[in-house]
Amino acid sequence: EVQLLESGGGLVQPGGSLRLSCVASGFTFSAYAMSWVRQAPGKGLEWVSVIRGDGTNTYYTDSVKGRFTISRDNPKNTLYLQMSSLSAEDTAVYYCATSGSGWYRFNYWGQGMLVTVSS
Amino acid sequence: DIQMTQYPSSLSAFAGDRVTITCRTSQSITNYVNWYQQKPGKAPKLLVYAASNLQSGVPSRFSGSGSGTDFTLTISSLQPEDFATYYCQQTYSTPPTFGQGTKVEVK
Numbered sequence: 001e002v003q004l005l006e007s008g009g010g011l012v013q014p015g016g017s018l019r020l021s022c023v024a025s026g027f028t029f030s031a032y033a034m035s036w037v038r039q040a041p042g043k044g045l046e047w048v049s050v051i052r053g054d055g056t057n058t059y060y061t062d063s064v065k066g067r068f069t070i071s072r073d074n075p076k077n078t079l080y081l082q083m084s085s086l087s088a089e090d091t092a093v094y095y096c097a098t099s100g101s102g103w104y105r106f107n108y109w110g111q112g113m114l115v116t117v118s119s
Numbered sequence: 120d121i122q123m124t125q126y127p128s129s130l131s132a133f134a135g136d137r138v139t140i141t142c143r144t145s146q147s148i149t150n151y152v153n154w155y156q157q158k159p160g161k162a163p164k165l166l167v168y169a170a171s172n173l174q175s176g177v178p179s180r181f182s183g184s185g186s187g188t189d190f191t192l193t194i195s196s197l198q199p200e201d202f203a204t205y206y207c208q209q210t211y212s213t214p215p216t217f218g219q220g221t222k223v224e225v226k
Contacts, residue, residue, distance in 0.1 A: 044217055044218070
């Protein structure tokens with residue numbers, strides 16, 4: 001059974017940093033691209049970033065470029081999102097997600113983790 | 120970025136009703152559209168991929184159609200467990216973008 005378990009969320013002050021983690025199990029982690037998708041309170045879904053299975057390619061939505069860094073540790077089956085220079089607009093539930101086919105067909109999701117940016 | 124215009128933003132329906140949700144894209148994307156269902160406090164669930172393919176385990180009352188720029192998700196007979204928010208998503212190009220969502224409520 002595929003499982004994605006996120007951790008690292010919480011309250012952070014504007015301008016601060018936070019690192020999210022997502023531990024995967026039940027599939028060959030290194031074979032699949034992994035994404036982060038977020039959802040601001042009461043709003044829709046927004047894709048944030050993707051990393052290729054071998055970690056060689058990464059892409060970001062424009063609003064987080066230069067502030068967020070996606071990475072992965074394949075031996076540890078873990079995906080990361082390092083977030084810095086956070087603002088209130090980054091407040092959201094963050095999901096890690098993946099697919100058994102293609103980069104963006106998200107048929108597996110984590111439970112979601114709330115990141116609140118507030119003073 | 121490819122824009123996804125989803126409508127209606129909300130609708131009210133009775134159990135048993137046929138419901139149709141539409142997504143229009145800002146450029147032709149052949150069949151690179153997925154549909155998701157999301158219930159409050161839960162992660163989204165993939166329903167349909169590549170415009171018309173039902174994800175494994177999804178009831179057959181759900182169906183998707185369309186190509187090019189116009190896509191629809193249809194629920195043939197709405198069940199109580201189908202009251203939720205639905206999102207379309209294009210996977211034709213990076214960044215993958217979502218529609219604004221359609222909230223299906225009890226009438």
